[in-house]
Amino acid sequence: MWTAVYESKGPGQRSWTQQSPDESVRLIEAHGAGPEGSVVDVGGGASSLALALLDRGYRDVTVVDIAPPALSELRTASTTRGHQTTRLTTVVNDVLEFDPPKRFAIWHDRAVFHFLVEPIQQARYRARLTSLLEPGGLAIIATFSPDGPTACSGLPVQRWSTNSLAEFFAPEFESIETFTSDHVTPAGSTQPFSWVALRLSNTAITQ
Template sequence: MTTNQSHWEKVYQTRNYDAVSWYAPHLSESLRLIGELCPRKDSAIVDIGGGESTFVDDLLAQGYTDLSVLDISCAAIDFTKKRLGANAGNVNWCVGDITEYDFKGKTFDLWHDRAVFHFLTDGAKRAAYTNLVKNSVKQGGHVVMATFGPEGPLKCSGLDVVRYDERKLHGEFGDKFKLMGSQTNQHATPSGATQQFLYCWCKVA
């Protein structure tokens, strides 16, 4: 097991789902964007680093039929599967490190990442990530990224993060991606702090 994988396994084995700083009962901003960008319920959607978030539950409840969730932590995936019960069988579950992952030819209409990319402090890992996005999102498909914003924290879960503004985040992706919009918002953590997030969404040309 890599250090990064053990870190996240330990987090999910020792912390309650609703006590981690990134917890939100629903990912409202993400859901709003998916509804706008991906109205077809048979759209192939992947949630990168889905953890124990209720994003997949909410998409299933809205009738989406082609959902994939990837996370480096087996514990997080197992927890989410258990919460979904029989509905878990309607999701494609993937355990692995996104910087090394192979979707084996599966492609997506929408790629969603909330609070994963900002952990990639190494340029080579960021390049591996963006290359995978380029190869995995269909032409005309969309990418929705949420990272800490320019005034966001410097660390999350004890790990260093990279903070982004729109220009810097879009710059990681390059010309194949047409920026459609961005906004910052404040996330209220369970302990009462606020964290600035940047949402950025683009279309694959």
């Protein structure tokens, strides 16, 4: 399904496309450990966040997505910008199956967790996140907020408030910043998002 979306729509026709990933970059710079730390953008697709981080000197950026054409588009954009290819890793996988041999300092998810509408999927996501983040690591998650759309690309979503997101990931994660913001789609409509920045406890029991 997602592959077909990327094959049939250019960046300007996808509702989630941002001019610039401003909230994400600001949160990463405010709360992350700097360009030395590894970053994973789950369901990052062809988003320009990876490019923005590579522009800023990040050395270890991974983007995971289930749609291969999205990652091809991203790789082409990165090459065009002259980034060192070894700094960007792209992985075709479902975030719920993602099982790399390392942990990350930063986990970023904009507009992916909200597609997990079943409690069992949400629990699996939380388990993946907890085990793939370094202790003390930063998780940034953005979903449609309670006054946001009820679906995206024909798929239902679960809308979350900032409080409900923070509560869902507690107590292993401490909420360090929350806010809401409006995304204006390329077609001109407004989508309210809930954003949370969470810190994984240094003592969380992970596997």
